[in-house]
Amino acid sequence: MTIRVVVADDQELVRSGFAMILDAQPDIEVVAEAGDGAAAVDAVRRLAPEVALLDVRMPGTDGIEACRAITAGTACRTVMLTTFDADEYVYEALHAGASGFLLKDVRRDDLVHAVRVVAAGDSLLAPSVARRLVERYTAGGAARPDPRLDALTARERETLLLLARGLSNAEIAAELVVSEHTVKTHVGHVLAKLGLRDRIQAVICAYETGLVTPGAPPVGRGGPGAGSPA
Incomplete structure (x- = not known):
């Protein structure tokens, strides 16, 4: 299946550059800029389209407003792009419904990977963004449950953790000694019961609710890595 993409950026050279990178892929088509x-x-x-790449700062x-409108009114999933990794943009974008957040210095292969990951229904954060997300919710001590x-x-709490x-x-299945199918069922129940859209919102919720606390020992690989679905 071809992934259809809309690319939005107020800088024409940046916009065209992203569009050229994506259009060069056999499974991706940029349908509009x-x-x-x-x-x-x-x-x-x-x-x-299946995916919209949106610059955070546009006239x-x-x-952020475009992301909110697209998420509320269509089935299209959004990836935010910016030169800034300031906290407020991350949280505004994620709460507006973004499925991914990348800095504009993203590598060519990581940009393509992000579009494919988000189109497949998963979520993705740039490594620096993931670190900021964790730091925000672990700063100042553990939250009350x-x-x-x-x-x-x-x-289900174990799964969310x-x-x-x-x-x-696959790693959760190994940790809990269950099948991947069972894990998918648990994840689905967690998202449904907490009213969450995807795994990114699940991560935010885990920190907001105090399920994950500062100084907790890492499990498995640790936090989301470069190019990995969050």
Whole structure:
């Protein structure tokens, strides 16, 4: 299946560069380019692509607003691109519904990989963004356990904890000594019970609710790595 993509950035050379990289892939087609958020939203609504790459800072309707509109009104998934890795952009984008967040100095192969990962229904964070996410929710001591976690079974809490530590489904299966199919079921229950959209929101929730605490020992590989689904 060809992954159809809309690329939005107010800088024409940057926008064209990303489009050329993606269009060169046999399984990816850039169906539209946009110079601002409003044009990006319009293109997504007209063309129904699988993925939209959105620059955070654009004139008029910025990338965050465009992400929010696209996520709320279409099935398209979004990846945010920016030269800035300041905290506020990360959290605004993730809470707006973004499925990925990359810096513009991303390597060619990592950009292509991110589009494929997000199109497949997974989520992805640049390594520096993942570190900031963890630092924000581990700063200042552990949070008081949140009552939202009461909806989860003990095994579902374990699954959420391992998700927050960056483990893949295969690694969670090995840790819990169950099948990958069982892990997928647990992940689905966690997302449904907590009203979460994807694994990125699950990671945020684990830190917000205090399930993951500062100084907790790493499990498996540790946090999300470069080019790895979060």
